[in-house]
Amino acid sequence: MPQLYQGSAQQFNVVCKSDVMVPMRDGTQLATDLYLPALDGKPVLGRFPVILERTPYDKAAAGNVTNGRYFARRGYVCAVQDVRGRFGSEGTWYPFAQEAPDGYATVEWLAAQEWCDGKVGTMGGSYCGSDQSALATLNPPHLATMIVAVGASSYYHCSMRQNGALELRFIIYAFRMAITSKEALADPNLQAAARQAFDRIGEWISLGPLRASTSPLQLLPSYERWALDILTHGEYDDYWKQRGYAISQYYEQHADVPTLYIGGWYDSYARATCENFIALRRIKKSPQALLMGPWTHGGWGVTYAGDLDFGVQSHIDYNDLRLAWFDRYLKGFRSEAADWSPVRIFVMGAGNDARNYGGRIDRGGHWRDEDDYPLSRAKPAPYYLHGDGQLLPHAPAEAASPSVFTFDPSNPVPTVGGSISAADPLMQPGGFDQRGRADFFGCKDGLPLNARNDVLSFQTPPFERDTEITGPVEVILHASSSAQDTDFTAKLIEVIPASVDDTAGLAINLTDSIIRTRYRNGWDKTELLEPGKIYELRFQLYPTSVVVKAGHRLRVDISSSNFPRFDVNPNTGGPLGLERRVQKADQSIHHDAEHPSRLLLPVVGGG
Template sequence: DAPARPRRPGLVQPRTLPLGRADLASSNRAVQHFRDWMRHQSYDDYWRAISDEERFDRVQVPVHTWGGWFDIFLQGTINGFAGVRAKGATDKARRETKMTIGPWGHGASQKFGDIDFGASAMRSLFEREIRWYGHYLNGEDNGINREPPVEIFYMGINRWAYHEDWPVPGTRYTPFYLASGGSANSARGDGRLSGEKPAGAPSDTYAYDPNNPAPTTGGNNCCGAPTLAGPRDQRPVEARHDVLVYTSDILRDPVPVAGPVKLRLHASTDGRDTDWMAKLVDVFPTGYAMNVAEGALRARFRRGLDRMELLRPNEVYEFAVDLVGTANVFLPGHRIRVDVTSSNFPQFDRNPNTGEDLGVSERVRVARQTIFHTAEQPSHIVLPIVTLPGPDVASSSSGR
């Protein structure tokens, strides 16, 4: 037999139950901050005291956030920019705060995951910092303060573009509706995605078994995590019966998407709590399925992280799953796809479906999930459609 792999110090053992004692499985000791996190289940005074987002109105100088579409901190990159723009303490801070987002993980690169985004994708953060501090600390008139506040990379066409704000001004928030003949299970099913209100069977169902969770395949991660991050082929996950797959017709024209992405899901479960996981996927003519955005919602937090409320079993609720944001041009010949399931493990811990306090359950139960798509309960994803950007913007930090 092969020798047992040594336990990696500090890595939470994700299958440990109850999760609140995973520190003992990971490091053989109680880790106080981990215990504190588990005890403070919702957004309370403990979290408010350490959240930067409670203090945007104290920021008196311009801020530059910098991140990647596949970075685990993408939400913070966007929130930091938007928060100072809206609430900064001075007009200068609000006006000159900037944001750059590339097709990266936690740091700039040309290739990430399966995809080489071209030489222009690579940026030098150091060069950008020198210009930023040169102006704001040394008074150099290098023009960085006059650049548009938002610079983002559009995947699909591999092109940078400047914008005057985030979300992009003039965005058309467009619903794409989930529909099927009642069997959207896996990519072999009959799930459809279109701009038309749903017709056909009223719902799709699947069983979510926490002992057999859908495996993490790409997505937003960083910093030595044991899962592979970035854009990855989703077809192995989409072969599972507990993953609902909704795919558009082949596109005739490009569909440029840039901004926040949200899934409005009408759904029920037979327990007091469960999770909803969603991915926005770009399907290539070859069949390759590239994830471009992902989101997760623990159902008890459907009214907000500070308003925890369990479900009534088998009652239909409308859930808003936040897929954070992206910038991707779905090209002619491609298809737009939405995947819906209830696990993404070990990127996210498994919901045991018991409704117990977080981290205390010593058991799991199989949940029966139903996704509705009728005229009265039209589950849909809202895509932020923008004008197709032109040639690459000029940027002295691009390295070109």
């Protein structure tokens, strides 16, 4: 996809009508800023396509003002709205719950205005990407196109929860958002209390499950209720099937409009972005496009992800790209978007792995157009765990003792990078050498993470030739535990040989995930383990795209925690989000002829 598109001429000035109150179906009114094309200080008479963004982060924030003016100058009306219960809008904020009906009502209200030509497009990322998909499940008649950046497909399966475990960044998020709640903005004392709580977020997270009326969130009942709900709804029940949480439940009802999905390999919504594209391209007639860069959450304007740098070719001009799309599908122009391939991915790797002037690792990479995703030529290649610590393309041929470790919930493995968002100051997203650092929460030393006794490593020999891996990675573990319920984690790592800059070599995280064993047979039911019994556990890591260079190795690290990325399993089998007790668990990973634990790597060209 192009990096620069001139598009609609900048032929207008801009008039902003602030705090226009848009009525919802239940009478609640949502504050909306309207950026209108203008000349001589007055709105231009006529009808224009409308671009809508709905946000919980303040419609009057500098970035929203910039975007509104950018599109209005080019002949669009741009509407930026505070979602229900945030900033200027009425009502109570309970994340995502009302975004489908409120979004529908807003699209149709905009379409009915005298300055609208009947076409409404939507844009935005993260929450503002997810709320687009939510409203699209109600299929508003005047919705014409969407640009969904880093948004959800199912908050249970791969956003708030992941294979049953809770992503603690959303508890961090609740504390952060409390600072700018309507109540806190109106009460300096309440806001000071919220700030103080967030300043100690590491302590709150480390205490274990949040309990009702024990934290400053109790001063904001809807915020506390939401945090407790996502903590305690462990099963995939009706709570998670709401339209605002489970876009994937409503794909058949989803609007059939041209949609561009934008994501990053190191983004917390990488899997969701790909899933939305895959599903909707199969069942909708309108063009669906996918753009996946090497980015962290919203990081398309920079060249790095964590400690990795991918070069100047890796970033995009976000507004110019969106203009090309909207010019094509709202104005009908023959913009560059008409010639884009359905899929464009950034394949990471092929850099020299030296440190650049900023201290980051030169990973390099290149863009490539594809007809579809996942790639039909990316074949799942099995790599088997062996008892001697090797990761090999052939299965173990005979019996072998399992690899064992003890998981202590009071001493979890610290999070070092990954597909994370909205988790500062406790976590940083992206790729990092997998060793402790003083600026990473929970790290007690600077040693490699796999030096811990509760981390098992399995590593390939050096690759003989450059090998591309593009797509989701599946893990099949044969595991047993002394506990009735526990977790297992898997992290795929590229091992880079020693160099002048990094004399110990590097171990760079590519992708990872976790599975909560009580949900091994279905996300909607709890089935506890029989201690000591061997179970097959299958789960998917987030997708990636990387060239593993000749001489490099791949490694998978297996453990039972990744904190504070995920909540720590207490190993008791007690109720999730309520259990106060913890116990150690003796874990075994089996890797013999009868129990072939393995990875399925999407190797392009078949290996």
